[in-house]
Amino acid sequence: MGKWTFITNHAIVLSYLAKHPSITARQLALEIGITERTVRTIIAELESEGYIVKAKEGRRVRYGVKAALPLRHSTQLNKEVGQLLKLLGRRAKPISKSS
Numbered sequence: 001m002g003k004w005t006f007i008t009n010h011a012i013v014l015s016y017l018a019k020h021p022s023i024t025a026r027q028l029a030l031e032i033g034i035t036e037r038t039v040r041t042i043i044a045e046l047e048s049e050g051y052i053v054k055a056k057e058g059r060r061v062r063y064g065v066k067a068a069l070p071l072r073h074s075t076q077l078n079k080e081v082g083q084l085l086k087l088l089g090r091r092a093k094p095i096s097k098s099s
Contacts (some may be wrong), residue, residue, distance in 0.1 A: 007088070009038065009042060010042050010045070010046065011084060011088070012032050013028065013032070013039060013042045013043065014046060014051065014052070014065060014081070014084075014085070015084075015085060015088045016028055016031065016032065016090075017037070017043075017046075017052060017065055018065045018067075018085050018090045019090045021062050021063045021064065022058070022060060022061075022062050022063075023058070023063075024060075024061075025039045025040050025043065036086055043063075049068060049072075050058040051065065051066055051069055051081060052064060052065050052066065053066070057096065065085070065086060066081065067079065067080060067081050067082030068080055068081070068082060069081050071084060073086045
């Protein structure tokens with residue numbers, strides 16, 4: 001039987017960024033068991049779609065999750081990212097949809 005999980009890497013990365021907003025891509029990759037390159041790709045996709053925002057703090061980056069945005073799948077458009085994060089045991093500090 002092949003290895004699969006119920007939660008996508010995108011959801012896991014988003015969840016970790018909500019809980020650990022100053023985590024590095026390398027730390028995140030080691031924590032969840034995917035490559036740093038994959039983590040950076042996921043972060044770029046989440047940022048380009050507006051689900052996260054990045055702010056420089058010196059040489060580091062701090063991530064913010066826009067919890068009020070809807071999930072992307074057509075069957076889940078009535079659910080917010082924050083609801084998923086809550087289900088996964090994470091909480092994101094509120095960020096407005098337009099930030």
